[in-house]
Structure formats: C-alpha cells, structure tokens
Amino acid sequence: MTRDCRCGGVLGQYSVTYTKTSLFALKGSSVDLPCSYTYPSGYTVGTTVWHNWKYRQYNYEIQHRSEYSGRVEYRGNKINDCTLRIRNLRESDSGEYRFRYETFSHDTWSYIWRPASGGVTLSVIDLKVWLTPTMVTEGSQVNLTCRTISPLSDNPTYIWYKNKQYLQYNSSSWYISSVNCEDAGSYSCAVKGHEDLHSPEVTLTVRYKPKNISVAVSPSGEIVEGSSVTLTCSSDANPAVQKYTWFKKTVASTKAYGQIYSITNISSEDSE
Structure with missing residues (x-):
C-alpha cells in the first residue's frame, strides 16, 4: 500500500x-x-x-x-x-x-x-440461448444451450422459459430427442436468484404434416334441394396448407380445388 x-x-x-x-x-x-x-x-x-x-x-x-x-x-x-x-x-x-x-x-x-x-x-455476464437447429421437422432432435460470455461462480442453476412462462429447472444444456409441434415457441433462460433477468428469446419452428383435418358445412342441418351449400376444409399444419383438393367418395375424378367448395342448386346426386 x-x-x-x-x-x-x-x-x-x-x-x-x-x-x-x-x-x-x-x-x-x-x-x-x-x-x-x-x-x-x-x-x-x-x-x-x-x-x-x-x-x-x-x-x-x-x-x-x-x-x-x-x-x-x-x-x-x-x-x-x-x-x-x-x-x-x-x-x-x-x-x-x-x-x-x-x-x-x-x-x-x-x-x-x-x-x-x-x-x-x-x-x-450476458446470458444467451443457442438453439440448434432453429427449424426442424417433427420427430427431429434439438439442442438448447444457455451460455454466458464469462463463467458464473458457484455452479448456478439455470431456469428455462417458453413463451415467457416457466418451463423447468435444468442444466445449461437441454436436449429434446423427438420434437413435436407443441415444442414450437420462443425459449429463454435465466439463472436462479435472478429470475427476472431473462436472456433474449430464440424461436424454435417445427414443421409438421397436416393433422386434425375437418370439414365445416354451411348452412348446417337439413339442406333443401335447389339451395346452395358451402364446404370449408381446415387443418393444422406447418407450413400452412396452400392447396386443397375436393373428392366425392363415389366419384374417381376431382370435384374442385381450394379451401372453400361451393355447391349451387344442390340436388340429391350431391348427397354422400
């Protein structure tokens, strides 16, 4: 001194x-x-x-x-x-x-x-999340890692968040062996004791085939012959379905294209 x-x-x-x-x-x-x-x-x-x-x-x-x-x-x-x-x-x-x-x-x-x-x-220290890869097909593997520029002391416990909601305690690395569509979202991490300080979010995008396919009929209920009917097809997929094709079970040929199929002057032959 x-x-x-x-x-x-x-x-x-x-x-x-x-x-x-x-x-x-x-x-x-x-x-x-x-x-x-x-x-x-x-x-x-x-x-x-x-x-x-x-x-x-x-x-x-x-x-x-x-x-x-x-x-x-x-x-x-x-x-x-x-x-x-x-x-x-x-x-x-x-x-x-x-x-x-x-x-x-x-x-x-x-x-x-x-x-x-x-x-x-x-x-x-500035926390960051590394996500590899950021876009996957359903069923693939994903690695998430919470990293700092310099090491933190005392072997800290990491906390993971999805869409800003608490997800789980874990180590700095987190492995998802088989991703499904529910795993898609924005992920961030924090250190126990500093839960209000989250890392910037990293978004995981999961691609998956169409599921939950359904058809809505308007108007619903009994259809009067000679009236009009609109059929709307919807599904859950990523990326979203861009092409819809309409078929009638008893007819081999295609009836129409597009998410919405309108039938005017309906007759008994349109029944299925």
Whole structure:
C-alpha cells in the first residue's frame, strides 16, 4: 500500500480491504462491491471516491461519469464501510474498481489514501440461448444451450422459459430427442436468484404434416334441394396448407380445388 499525503501520519493504520476481489453479475442486475477501510485514531473521513481503473490512474471517478449517471450509490459511511452499489449493469461496466478516501484531523492536517495496487474486478455476464437447429421437422432432435460470455461462480442453476412462462429447472444444456409441434415457441433462460433477468428469446419452428383435418358445412342441418351449400376444409399444419383438393367418395375424378367448395342448386346426386 502507498499513500498520497499532505502531512505526516501513521501509514500502517491506513488500509482498504475488499471482501471479494472478483465478482460476477448478470447484465441488467445490481451488484454491491463490498469494501471496508481503516485510518489512524483522531482523524475524520472527508471525501470518499470510487474509481474505475480503466485508464490505470485515479482520474476516473465513477460518481462524476455520465455513463454511470443514476446507476451508482455509495452504500458505505464515513466510519469504516465503503461498499458501492451499481445498478442496471452493462457489459461496459466490467473492469477493476478501486476506492480511495481523504482524512483530516483537528489541526487540518490531511491525507488522501489509496492502495498502490489491487481492487475488486467485476465481470458483467450476458446470458444467451443457442438453439440448434432453429427449424426442424417433427420427430427431429434439438439442442438448447444457455451460455454466458464469462463463467458464473458457484455452479448456478439455470431456469428455462417458453413463451415467457416457466418451463423447468435444468442444466445449461437441454436436449429434446423427438420434437413435436407443441415444442414450437420462443425459449429463454435465466439463472436462479435472478429470475427476472431473462436472456433474449430464440424461436424454435417445427414443421409438421397436416393433422386434425375437418370439414365445416354451411348452412348446417337439413339442406333443401335447389339451395346452395358451402364446404370449408381446415387443418393444422406447418407450413400452412396452400392447396386443397375436393373428392366425392363415389366419384374417381376431382370435384374442385381450394379451401372453400361451393355447391349451387344442390340436388340429391350431391348427397354422400
């Protein structure tokens, strides 16, 4: 440790201690940089300042930087606590942070104290979901992986969401061996303890053949000979059905094309 002093004093009684020298936090969350400090008896603490050690010198006071405006809060005191809180974290906040403080005594003698080396290193993590592949045919395999730019500490538990609704707890990787149409949707992940911070969504598209095919008759009920009837065919498919063909069981040839088939001046021969 070294000092920047304006008068004599007891160097050994000055110190800054960082409870954690390495911290990981999620982008968008808040983090506390825990810190404590000491100084000689009979002195009073004046200015307290945190620096981002970006330029390797004590001129980057984050309280006065526009990029930190409204996001930093000194949670410490003028006694021994120098904890700093940073909110709404950005990836650009990653880096080393150092604390310094000024003391003075009753006879106006003063010190500005700052450690010669070391601080607390903050790594801001951005969660992302990798989906391979993003478009599959029903029955295929899919791999989803929740990744971070830097590793999180303490082996975190990952939480998976589908269409913003909780899905399940899982590891960082999730394997679906046989995809069905119900698996289609937008997936995101979060880390336990930060459930309000989701990764950007990634959409899984599942292609499948037509199913649940049905025909609606309008008007319904008994049909009077000579009136008109409209038949509408519907189905569930991805991609959506573009071509419909109409047949009559007792007739080999095609009756019509298109999702809607209209019969005018209906007769008994149209019965089936």
